[in-house]
Amino acid sequence: MSTDRSARLVRAVEARRTRESWSAYPEAPSRHPGGEAAREAGLKAHESRLGGRFDLPEHPGSPAVARGEVSPYTGEPLGVAYPVASADEVYRTALAAWPAWRDATPETRTELCLAACDRIYERSFEFVPATMHTAGQSAAMSFTGSGTNALDRGIEAIAAAWSAMERVTPHATWTRGFGTAELSLDKRYRIVPRGVAVVVTCASFPAWNAYPAIFANLATGNPVIVKPHPTAVLPMALAVAACREVLAGAGFDPGLVTLAVDTAEAPVAKELIGHPACRIVDFTGSAAFGAWVEANAFPAISYTETSGLNAVVLDSADDLAPVLRAVAGSLCLFSAQMCTSPQNIFVPRAGVRTSSGTVSFEEVGEALAEAVRQISTVPRRAASVLAAIQSPATLALVDGLRDRGTVLLDAAPYEHPEFPAARTSGPLLLATEDPAVYGEERFGPVAFLVPAEDREAALRTASADARDKGAITAFCYSVDEDFVGRAEDAFALAGAALTSNLTGPMPLNFSAAYSDYHVSGLNPAGNASLTDDAFVSGRFRVTQSRRPAVSHRR
Amino acid sequence: MSTDRSARLVRAVEARRTRESWSAYPEAPSRHPGGEAAREAGLKAHESRLGGRFDLPEHPGSPAVARGEVSPYTGEPLGVAYPVASADEVYRTALAAWPAWRDATPETRTELCLAACDRIYERSFEFVPATMHTAGQSAAMSFTGSGTNALDRGIEAIAAAWSAMERVTPHATWTRGFGTAELSLDKRYRIVPRGVAVVVTCASFPAWNAYPAIFANLATGNPVIVKPHPTAVLPMALAVAACREVLAGAGFDPGLVTLAVDTAEAPVAKELIGHPACRIVDFTGSAAFGAWVEANAFPAISYTETSGLNAVVLDSADDLAPVLRAVAGSLCLFSAQMCTSPQNIFVPRAGVRTSSGTVSFEEVGEALAEAVRQISTVPRRAASVLAAIQSPATLALVDGLRDRGTVLLDAAPYEHPEFPAARTSGPLLLATEDPAVYGEERFGPVAFLVPAEDREAALRTASADARDKGAITAFCYSVDEDFVGRAEDAFALAGAALTSNLTGPMPLNFSAAYSDYHVSGLNPAGNASLTDDAFVSGRFRVTQSRRPAVSHRR
Known part of the structure; x- marks a missing residue:
């Protein structure tokens, strides 16, 4: 892992333990390394996407305009066409891409997840208008709440996944007596990812839950299908594109992260979740659909966040x-x-x-x-x-x-x-x-x-x-x-x-990555928590092999 | 925690990390501190139970003979009467006992779980005939496989639960700037147990999965209802009695561990699992019922081990x-x-x-x-x-x-x-x-x-x-x-x-606590693994509270 990313990982693990304040990226747009030029370029890139085809090289499917995307600021449809493929097609893509990623080391996967976060941060000013004109957030919130803060929740999940995988001892020599004989076994323990994960994101604040889910899944070795809310596809498509580029740049199949765009009239979430190859579901959205997911995801496991009566x-x-x-x-x-x-x-x-x-x-x-x-x-x-x-x-x-x-x-x-x-x-x-x-x-x-x-x-x-x-x-x-x-x-x-008794400048409902647990899993507002150990520990399993140590050590 | 138990816990945590060979208790019956006298007393205690009422002070229900219990060695019914209560009654008992246990520290709960293991080990020679004449195991296997080895799997689960709870930082001071102001928050993080756990045990090897489930639940603060197989109640009743005595001796309500005895004709497992207060299910038994549990336990979470084609x-x-x-x-x-x-x-x-x-x-x-x-x-x-x-x-x-x-x-x-x-x-x-x-x-x-x-x-x-x-x-x-x-x-x-390539004195299918993962969760033989982090991390949740640090620190 690069020294930079390794240091960042150590810092994130530490912040998650101490639960003190830390952020991987400066929260102020003015401190973005790209400066004012990046802001202008981001806006330009956004405008060039409107009414056009969203570029996702090698992604399966044929382009279709997401008609649900209409800017809350202008009332104008975005008119962006995304590649739309059948559930079977995205699963085929995900499964085909899986083996090399499954076999990659936790180090490699972790580093590439951190690299994808960097890529997203670099493009913050493309995400800002995308978030504004789909979710309706302000420019400032789009940059922080849906940008740096959301990336921090993603990095928190990467750190949690890393810690959970690191706790799995890869090898042991086990020696004990049986009667008068003594036996030594070489044992190897292998982290086996669970399988294809479906990440269903919401309309008004998609990135904040999407990043933890996407990166917890990727870090632990699972391919991800992102199913955005039909009215807020663009920020998720940008995130998917960033992940695919980073993965492909490192020689992995970009099919590890795909987009499943649907419409309110023909929703595809149930089909994706019910697919025989579905192993993990991350859901953010309504309480009603969240309860359906929790009850029906089996044999997949589910992580949900819905809503409640605060x-x-x-x-x-x-x-x-x-x-x-x-x-x-x-x-x-x-x-x-x-x-x-x-x-x-x-x-x-x-x-x-x-x-x-x-x-x-x-x-x-x-x-x-x-x-x-x-x-x-x-x-x-x-x-x-x-x-x-x-x-x-x-x-x-x-x-x-x-x-x-x-x-x-x-x-x-x-x-x-x-x-x-x-x-x-x-x-x-x-x-x-x-x-x-x-x-x-x-x-x-x-x-x-x-x-x-x-x-x-x-x-x-x-x-x-x-x-x-x-x-x-x-x-x-x-x-x-x-x-x-x-x-x-x-x-x-x-x-x-x-x-x-909180007053003053911090918004009451500000939730800080690494420090604040988000959702407890104890009431109907969701079964998962950002980011406890349970959020990551079930996304992979451990299998083992053992053999006599003496004659077959290798 | 007593120095002895604290040392044992440290050793178990270490063994689970290194995955080297270790056992809390000597495997040889000859090294049991009670000696030959204990063996004779155990047999006598067993014989005195046959045809009588099983003593479970303060347990709800009326005595009824478990007619399913017939010795595979003698063909004779055991004729033991256990207290039988309705599902509602055992849940009421469990819920009434819960608050003080929920509020106890992880240290207290962990120590009492270890003390219950000690109590069971002390009584090994009562468990031996109970296991033989229900499960049909040999005396030697009853002492080791269903005794010391099973207790080690229990202690492994206690160690896993301890480690998972210890990773939750209890308190933090979080400081960051908002605009020109700086804010400090005192944050407290609390481990909240999930709720009543139902532990369904099997006929031929009940203790080995029961102990991990019972102690993982208890250590993380959840009351336990043990539902034994109707043909193998006695060893589980002995374990329940040991737990209740240890809990009551420490001033806790023995209703934290109860027994739900049923018959093959009127099984109660579905009612227990479907009860509105059920939050956790641990199941060992047939693949068919295991699949039912996995699909239907919701809103409870389930941990299953069934069987397979080895x-x-x-x-x-x-x-x-x-x-x-x-x-x-x-x-x-x-x-x-x-x-x-x-x-x-x-x-x-x-x-x-x-x-x-x-x-x-x-x-x-x-x-x-x-x-x-x-x-x-x-x-x-x-x-x-x-x-x-x-x-x-x-x-x-x-x-x-x-x-x-x-x-x-x-x-x-x-x-x-x-x-x-x-x-x-x-x-x-x-x-x-x-x-x-x-x-x-x-x-x-x-x-x-x-x-x-x-x-x-x-x-x-x-x-x-x-x-x-x-x-x-x-x-x-x-x-x-x-x-x-x-x-x-x-x-x-x-x-x-x-x-x-294993030959020699170790039985091929010997599975060592602390070292061998048992069941992977990757195929239909079960969704849980003894003992990975996922086996314990979902049994409790974390909630938090925060407040300004300056004026309200207490």
Whole structure:
């Protein structure tokens, strides 16, 4: 392995162990080695792809335009044609490419996975417009959340896979007595990859889960078929292209990473997952399809991340203003189109205690609405924080909820300073105590202020919902250490990652690679976790051979 | 942790890493600290249990005799009554016992698991007659294979669980900049056990898979419901009793380990596995039910070990006699009622090359039959090697195969020197080239000599059968290094552990804890492996909490 990549691997393994802050790449676009020229070149490359054929040399299939790809910023179809092959064809390609990769050493595979991450990073400015005009993210989030941060989650998975493979001793001499005789056996242990992996990615944040899945599979020796959401193919096609180039450049068959493009009308995921050669499924998307995958992937194993009812429990604070600014920020961030965005804000009916007295439920609602407005009604700020709405269905969903509670703040579009046709929406903030309204996930810019009998009831409902209906994150504000402790216990058992008393510049739902476990596997929000050992340990198996040591040592 | 147990844990972790030979307990009954007195006391304790109520203080349920328990040695029913409770009752018991155990430290749980192993070892001489008179094993195998060796597999699983939990950093301080501000978070990571585990054990070798499953579950914080095969309850009841005593002695609720006894007529496994509170299933038994478990355990996760078509590929040898003695020994060992016993012996049609010329297919058959006879027709030797036939169904199965090929050696009972009523049978050895005969698992004392076009065809068929129909072990004899290498490649991909050119005192299918991986998870013989990281890493999850470090550090 090159000295650079070897050092990076060591550093990633170490960061995963200490769980301290580290990143493989600078988060600031200004520190990208390509500079301003790279940004311009990236935009140019993106524009040259629109309405054309996406170049994937040697990829099976015939070109067909992905009609689902329509920019949330311009309303224009991207018109990119990708090679579309049958499920059988991509499997044939993957299986044909497999043997040399399966037989390559973990070192080789790991290095090439790290090289693919580098290639993706080098092309960050091509990924930025691709992510913006499919997922609807802002340019900044496209560069970091879907770029450097997502690559870090990928490298974290590579490090986890490396560590898991390194723990498998390759050779042993085993000696013991049988009766009066002594026997020595040479034993060899071999890492055998499981087989073809299908990686199903989502619409609004594809890269963040795709990279861990793709690289955990590749590092452990499995070919990967990427099945992108039909509305967000381009960023995945770019990632697939980068992987294929790196693999081919090292003499491997690029068929190790293929693209399976489908349409909403003729989805191909079930066929891919049900294929007899399918051995691993990584899925990010709706809870309903995630549950289907978990129940039906067998004999393949599955790793899922879906969504949930993330909650805020608001008990008390010295100063409520920064708390509400923090909560408002997380309701606005990418218009809450993230699986970590909070949805339900539980407030004791008697109000929130602060050092300057109790703030009533109504006052909390008004102040939170105002804090949101400070972001959502200032176009330049809104553009960088809320960005665009990925799917028209999200706006319809928000519309349909307006009369289901007391409107504290109505959803309203803002005028994007750069893209006048952008599909935008500030959050809808409703007060409701109806579990039929707040008790299921409503994906997008909508949040509920829910009155609870008291803080214990708030905690009870929020943690029970997390456990029973799924949640990835939870948030608690309290000046009472005992209550925070109880919240930690309750959400730990419910399987939601709890953030307590956080205010300030970090988005509440920021999840850091190497440090934050993402999804616990303890509730319906998913069965896998980025990145615990279980995320990688099942992707390969160990087989062994043994023979007498004396006469046949070789 | 006590110094002794801590040292033992360190040693087990080390042995699992180096994969060198080590055992926690001496394998020789003569070295048991209780001496001859313990042997007599054990037998007495066993006899006092027959026809009585099995003592499991505080266990839910009403006593009912397990009518399936009939000694293969005496033909007499054991008549032991165990507490029988409904599935709901045992789950209630397990769930009520869980919280304190879930909250206990990994250190505490690990130490108590090791203490339970010690308790079982202390009582070895009670387990010996219990194993003999249910599973039909010899006294020697009951002491080692089902005793010290099985406990070692249990300790191996404890060590694996310990290592997996130790890799989870409990606490970190995470610091990074956001814009011009710097933020520090205190992060805590918590191991959360998955929930109630059901351990389904088999008839002929229950302890060997039960201990790894029970202790992997307990060490990672999960309550365990043991569902023994209705014909082999007693050894599992003894193990459950030992665990309960150790747990209760340390102040934990003994309901953490319960027994779910059923009958062949009213089996309870599906109800236990389908229970809404079931989170983990460990299964050892038939391939058919194992496949059902794998497909239907969801939302529980499953770890299965079933059975397969273990093969011998006989290409060449300097001296064929010791090879055939070794193969004959493994056909005879416990009358091939082991999931590792070979069944199909592939021999090139042209014969086997040796340093003194080629031995024809027919001659190989004759010599192998004679080598078996040297064991199976000498009562004292047969008693210690073949032991008894666990189930009458096995004899019927062997009977039904007699006319499916050319009989090289007929199955014949031997007269057990100590138990005249013992159900015994030497192996049936048939020559056949009909895949309908040798192409499925025939559990018990039957083996097929299969002519192959040449050694490559032999290897091709044997490894394809392993991959497609399941196999745990494989055996190859060849003086040609290249051929052995090809066999290693073929069986590695097929997921069978290959032993090459082994002759001498070690039984071919001996599998050593800490050193030999048992089952690969790559073929239908099971999805789990003793003991890779995947065997333990999914039994717990990690949840986290985080908060600003400065103002709220505690």
